[in-house]
Amino acid sequence: MEMIETRLPTADWTQVVRPSLLYRLARLFGSNPDILSFAGGAPDPHLCPAVDLANAAHQTMSENKGALQYGRDLAALKRQIQALMAQRGVDCTEEQISITAGGQHGMDILTRLFLNPGGQVMLEELVYTGIQQTVMPFQPEILTIPNHSETGLDLDVLQEHLSGGARPAFLYTIPTAHNPVGVSLSREHRRRLVDLARRYQLPVIEDDAYGFLDYDEPHNTPLKALDPDWVIYLGTFSKVLAPGLRLGWIVSPASLTANILVIKQLSMLSVAPLSQHIVSTYLAAHDFAAHIAEIQRQYCVRRNAMLEAMQRHLPPQAQWTRPSGGLFVWVKLPPGIDTEELVFQAVEEDRVAYIPGKAFVTDPDNRNYDSYLRLSFARYGPELIEEGIVRLGRTLRKAVSGQPAHGVGEMHP
Amino acid sequence: MEMIETRLPTADWTQVVRPSLLYRLARLFGSNPDILSFAGGAPDPHLCPAVDLANAAHQTMSENKGALQYGRDLAALKRQIQALMAQRGVDCTEEQISITAGGQHGMDILTRLFLNPGGQVMLEELVYTGIQQTVMPFQPEILTIPNHSETGLDLDVLQEHLSGGARPAFLYTIPTAHNPVGVSLSREHRRRLVDLARRYQLPVIEDDAYGFLDYDEPHNTPLKALDPDWVIYLGTFSKVLAPGLRLGWIVSPASLTANILVIKQLSMLSVAPLSQHIVSTYLAAHDFAAHIAEIQRQYCVRRNAMLEAMQRHLPPQAQWTRPSGGLFVWVKLPPGIDTEELVFQAVEEDRVAYIPGKAFVTDPDNRNYDSYLRLSFARYGPELIEEGIVRLGRTLRKAVSGQPAHGVGEMHP
Numbered sequence: 001m002e003m004i005e006t007r008l009p010t011a012d013w014t015q016v017v018r019p020s021l022l023y024r025l026a027r028l029f030g031s032n033p034d035i036l037s038f039a040g041g042a043p044d045p046h047l048c049p050a051v052d053l054a055n056a057a058h059q060t061m062s063e064n065k066g067a068l069q070y071g072r073d074l075a076a077l078k079r080q081i082q083a084l085m086a087q088r089g090v091d092c093t094e095e096q097i098s099i100t101a102g103g104q105h106g107m108d109i110l111t112r113l114f115l116n117p118g119g120q121v122m123l124e125e126l127v128y129t130g131i132q133q134t135v136m137p138f139q140p141e142i143l144t145i146p147n148h149s150e151t152g153l154d155l156d157v158l159q160e161h162l163s164g165g166a167r168p169a170f171l172y173t174i175p176t177a178h179n180p181v182g183v184s185l186s187r188e189h190r191r192r193l194v195d196l197a198r199r200y201q202l203p204v205i206e207d208d209a210y211g212f213l214d215y216d217e218p219h220n221t222p223l224k225a226l227d228p229d230w231v232i233y234l235g236t237f238s239k240v241l242a243p244g245l246r247l248g249w250i251v252s253p254a255s256l257t258a259n260i261l262v263i264k265q266l267s268m269l270s271v272a273p274l275s276q277h278i279v280s281t282y283l284a285a286h287d288f289a290a291h292i293a294e295i296q297r298q299y300c301v302r303r304n305a306m307l308e309a310m311q312r313h314l315p316p317q318a319q320w321t322r323p324s325g326g327l328f329v330w331v332k333l334p335p336g337i338d339t340e341e342l343v344f345q346a347v348e349e350d351r352v353a354y355i356p357g358k359a360f361v362t363d364p365d366n367r368n369y370d371s372y373l374r375l376s377f378a379r380y381g382p383e384l385i386e387e388g389i390v391r392l393g394r395t396l397r398k399a400v401s402g403q404p405a406h407g408v409g410e411m412h413p
Numbered sequence: 414m415e416m417i418e419t420r421l422p423t424a425d426w427t428q429v430v431r432p433s434l435l436y437r438l439a440r441l442f443g444s445n446p447d448i449l450s451f452a453g454g455a456p457d458p459h460l461c462p463a464v465d466l467a468n469a470a471h472q473t474m475s476e477n478k479g480a481l482q483y484g485r486d487l488a489a490l491k492r493q494i495q496a497l498m499a500q501r502g503v504d505c506t507e508e509q510i511s512i513t514a515g516g517q518h519g520m521d522i523l524t525r526l527f528l529n530p531g532g533q534v535m536l537e538e539l540v541y542t543g544i545q546q547t548v549m550p551f552q553p554e555i556l557t558i559p560n561h562s563e564t565g566l567d568l569d570v571l572q573e574h575l576s577g578g579a580r581p582a583f584l585y586t587i588p589t590a591h592n593p594v595g596v597s598l599s600r601e602h603r604r605r606l607v608d609l610a611r612r613y614q615l616p617v618i619e620d621d622a623y624g625f626l627d628y629d630e631p632h633n634t635p636l637k638a639l640d641p642d643w644v645i646y647l648g649t650f651s652k653v654l655a656p657g658l659r660l661g662w663i664v665s666p667a668s669l670t671a672n673i674l675v676i677k678q679l680s681m682l683s684v685a686p687l688s689q690h691i692v693s694t695y696l697a698a699h700d701f702a703a704h705i706a707e708i709q710r711q712y713c714v715r716r717n718a719m720l721e722a723m724q725r726h727l728p729p730q731a732q733w734t735r736p737s738g739g740l741f742v743w744v745k746l747p748p749g750i751d752t753e754e755l756v757f758q759a760v761e762e763d764r765v766a767y768i769p770g771k772a773f774v775t776d777p778d779n780r781n782y783d784s785y786l787r788l789s790f791a792r793y794g795p796e797l798i799e800e801g802i803v804r805l806g807r808t809l810r811k812a813v814s815g816q817p818a819h820g821v822g823e824m825h826p
Contacts, residue, residue, distance in 0.1 A: 007668055008527075008614075008616050008642075008643070008666060008668070008669060009527075009582075009614070009616075010526050010527055010669070010672060011525070011526060011527055011528055011529050011532075011582070012529050014526065014672050014675075017672060017675050019675070020678065023678065027485075040483075042482060042483050045477055045481065045482055048477065048481050048482075050474055050475060050477035050481055051474075051475050053474055053481065054470065054471045054474035054475040055471070057467065057470040057471060057474055058467045058468070058470060058471040061463055061464075061466055061467035061470055062463060062464050062467040064458055064461065064463040066657070067657050068458065068461050068463055068466065068655035068656070068657040068658070069455060069458055069461075069655070069656055069657050070453075070455050070651075070656045070657065071657060072440075101514065101659075101681045101685070102681055102682060104678075104679070104680070104681050104682045105680065105681040108679060108680050108681070112424065112550060113423050113424060113427065114421075114422075114423055114424055115424055116424050116425050117530040119424075130678075130679070130682070133675065133678060133679035134679045136679065137525060137676075137679070169422075169424070201421075201422070203421050203422075229421075230421070238483075242481035242482070242687075243481070243482055243483045243682075243686075244479070244480050244481040244482050244483065244484060244685065244686035244687045244690075245481065245685065245687055246514075246681055246682070246683075246684075246685040246686075246687070253421060255420055255421070256421060256423070259423060259427050259430060262427075262430050262432070262546065263550075265433065265436065265517075265543075265546060266517070266521060266543070266546035266547045266549065266550070267517070267518065267521050267680065268514045268515055268517050268518040268521070268659055268681075269515060269517045269543070269656075269659070270659075271659075272514070272657065272658065272659040272685055272687075272688060273656075273657035273659075274655075274657045274658055274659070274685075274687070274688060274691075275685060275687060275688075277657075278687075
């Protein structure tokens with residue numbers, strides 16, 4: 001018998017897998033209790049109503065009415081989501097709602113719904129890595145759109161692409177409290193974006209992961225509320241309830257619901273009935289609006305604490321955004337500093353961690369964000385945030401010593 | 414402004430979506446309490462340890478140690494799965510185990526791992542619809558292999574394809590208690606199949622969904638135990654614990670684990686930590702082997718009850734398989750009877766339901782199984798099984814009246 005090669009032949013796209021720096025670093029730094037980590041994007045476990053959810057789980061599981069069986073989208077949960085969407089200013093029917101196993105599952109479903117192999121998609125040059133991973137197996141042509149720290153997505157460039165004939169399968173964006181940049185699109189830019197979407201028939205995937213963590217007045221209106229036809233909305237319970245449930249939702253035009261269901265079935269038969277029943281039971285028994293108000297208040301305090309500590313403790317060569325919501329502050333250091341190299345020094349010498357800017361670039365050859373970093377203020381209360389920023393200040397002062405100051409503090413104060 | 418077409422442009426494959434007759438009928442018939450339904454493939458909720466799982470959930474959630482947070486594959490659960498695999502005769506390392514959101518998620522992961530768009534796959538002519546759905550977006554060339562009611566997968570045809578130069582991305586099969594045919598591959602056929610896989614470098618996806626429901630002696634050995642290199646194993650907690658958890662696993666060569674992880678991340682970040690922690694907590698506190706032995710005993714009683722009732726109450730024109738495990742009996746009626754048409758009459762007139770054979774054909778133009786049907790004996794105890802078969806006998810006698818008997822009872826008694 002001939003020699004056997006036991007390395008199995010896998011699909012072509014697996015030859016060009018780009019591992020996620022974000023996941024690697026968030027895990028590396030998140031597990032050491034001596035390190036103050038501003039790296040991960042997880043919500044604070046202490047703000048999760050664990051006992052209430054545990055009680056909801058016990059109730060619905062011991063009743064054995066569906067939580068443990070095969071299922072489909074739970075009608076009661078869809079009605080509860082419909083009410084949540086109304087709070088965000090989005091008017092939708094139950095038929096337009098599809099429950100997902102979290103925001104990432106929603107991205108995967110919509111990518112498979114819209115994108116052909118080798119097709120074209122439109123992403124910001126800095127964007128949440130999850131969508132980059134989701135499109136990867138399609139080996140797409142990616143049109144990258146600049147995103148500015150002050151104003152977000154560059155609509156002029158977007159329009160140039162579209163008026164030049166580009167017809168991407170979709171644009172994915174996070175208009176409210178962008179990850180990693182922290183910026184929220186202005187009302188005027190939102191209007192212009194949905195006008196462009198309509199004019200050029202561009203499906204826009206709006207990831208509203210941080211929409212319920214929008215601290216400052218006036219609150220941002222989802223794109224979905226401005227255009228029900230071309231915007232597909234992604235919601236999630238991960239940031240406001242518990243990511244371990246893996247539960248979120250899509251609001252789409254009703255014409256897409258049947259195909260979304262097919263993709264859900266082929267991906268996992270249905271979203272876990274267990275998680276659906278737990279959340280529905282929890283929502284029926286508790287004042288969720290009050291819960292959201294409370295975690296908003298807590299995260300707002302933390303944002304303020306981080307911004308104030310940065311003002312006090314970071315060297316004048318650092319600049320940063322002031323996010324009106326979400327969990328992240330985006331920091332710019334002088335060119336020439338490599339924040340990926342620096343993070344290992346920060347961890348080793350000063351016991352503080354962050355995510356380097358390059359973790360978020362869509363184009364791996366884009367070196368423009370090598371001197372940026374992302375800080376999450378989600379995990380700690382004000383005292384530990386202050387301590388962590390003191391430590392980060394030490395790291396950064398060592399790195400920039402001798403560099404000229406190029407402005408002080410917030411990029412748009 | 415020009416007229417707007419609001420029907421969003423979706424990926425090419427969505428133009429050829431083939432809706433699942435299985436899901437449609439299982440749901441249609443499963444919800445009416447007046448109907449005795451042998452349609453769905455769900456395990457009996459009464460054999461699910463609901464209270465034990467509810468207690469495990471309450472414990473792990475209120476401890477708030479990870480069940481509600483972002484996570485990865487839980488090491489403790491992987492060790493528990495490793496021990497379960499040892500019970501099935503499969504020796505594997507933790508590194509070879511990847512946790513999935515159920516068997517369907519495992520199929521989706523492996524399809525994305527192995528199959529290129531427009532590539533080639535090998536499926537039996539009758540096969541679980543989930544794998545048909547999973548490959549659909551790839552618009553593959555499907556090589557169909559006959560499966561015989563008595564012996565299963567036709568290895569001569571499989572070898573002809575391979576020796577003729579076919580190099581499919583994978584073969585998917587259910588060697589133990591096949592869905593829908595109920596047949597288990599003999600030891601000799603298993604050996605020959607893995608020999609062919611090695612010789613022709615064919616990845617074989619072994620779906621062992623019913624491997625822990627293998628009633629008769631001697632028990633079947635998984636393909637994975639016969640070849641660790643070319644067989645990728647799919648396991649699930651759906652049939653032995655609770656499908657609502659959406660929890661299963663893959664055992665693959667370790668060289669595939671990194672890419673499997675990438676696909677899991679892009680599909681849903683991680684399998685729900687909630688389900689992982691609940692099952693791990695449950696397994697640590699209970700005698701799972703005793704639980705499996707008990708549900709095996711129960712389902713074996715039901716299989717025997719169904720086979721005996723069929724012998725007594727079905728007309729002599731019907732023939733059927735005697736499954737050595739799993740949940741399904743496969744029934745053949747005389748040619749010319751359309752079991753899809755007949756099922757509506759069965760439900761309407763006799764209050765009994767099943768799944769028509771054509772729900773499982775890989776090639777939609779294959780009419781060879783229009784006169785077959787699948788019965789599940791999972792849902793009821795012996796008395797209701799008897800009553801349901803009495804009703805089915807009525808339906809079938811009306812349908813075959815005047816047709817010649819072509820044998821009595823089991824196809825291979």
